[in-house]
Amino acid sequence: MAPETDPEQDPRWDAVRAAARRRVPTPPGLVERVLRAVARGRRTALDVPGEAGHLRVTEQVVVRLAGTIAAARAPAGVRISAVAAEEDVVQVLVSVRFGIAADQAAETLRREITAELSRQLGVATAVNVHVVDVHPG
Template sequence: MTDPEHDPRWAAVRAAGRRRVPTPPGLVERVLRSLDGERSAEPLQLPSDGGTLSVSEPAFVLLARTVADTEAAAVPGLRVSAVALADSRLQVLATVRYGVVADEAADALRERITAELTRQLGAQSPVVDVHVVDVHPD
């Protein structure tokens, strides 16, 4: 494989990187709350066949991070950067290797995480959003 920095198609990646992406409403406040250690006192409520599973946010995020890292290893060219719970949705930030189709990799990871969380919890997983936030050359 040639060095992606010398590939003429890399110009499209640089151009996309220069485009300003608006900050989602409330993101800064949520990040600052998480840095202060402020967590929702309310447990996450997940529907299951036997009723409702209650799980604390820190425990769920820890499990989700472990699952995301494990499942990302099965998606070639994809790495997990961060995992957080926001508005009862699991937010996964990922990077892809240059040349990997980002949408396909994100969809594959989303499906794998959702299935594995549902299996491990025995309850319906929250909605999983996978955001490709960067491209790496190797």
Template sequence: MAEQSDPERDPRWDAVRRAAARRVPTPPGLVERVLRAVARGRRTAVEVPGDDGDLRVAETVVTRLATAIAGERAPAGVRVSAVAVEDDAVQVLVSVRFGVAADEAAEALRREVTAELARQLGTEATVNVHVVDVHRD
């Protein structure tokens, strides 16, 4: 039976131990974003102005609708990571395939989601698309 070595004595773990010993500072604005997200969770509806009065659409409905639209309309090489309503705008986080022009792909998706939300809700929404990662297929 082969003797098993103690993984804690493996010298390859030295770099991991050094990294774990470093203090990692909290990213600027993280606490405020978390608190905003918690407060947003109490928000129940998004007001959609209309000719016959305002329509109240649950924020979760807007988020799900925007998620479906973004997933269907994403250009080739773009993966939708997350969608949320924050700061009175639809925020779409995406990953682009290595080699795809990120700015052009994000702008194309922003236009598509904005137009389809306007068509389905009857009013234009602010949509922001953020490229947060690059992937390889």
């Protein structure tokens, strides 16, 4: 078995450090959308059709369910940072371990969450997974 090395000693980690030092601008309109959401309380509900009628599931419940699914289905080396709903889309923020193919891990998790939400709620729910950080291990 090869000795375990500290990933922060890997010379490729310098690129991650350099990226972390760069200021990331706030996306246009983000502050306004957050303030509008807070002001109106974001009590949006999802209508789930059933045999005996419709069930209304609040946005908060969908977010909690998506977070539980994300935590259970996250591939090795992927940490869930946050889960929220915005504009009827579940947004999942993750951190990936250095050396993992971030785009593949995010897509795998997105498919898993989407499929399980659809199975449990009976309706399709849009899910986005964003890699927002890299961690050493």
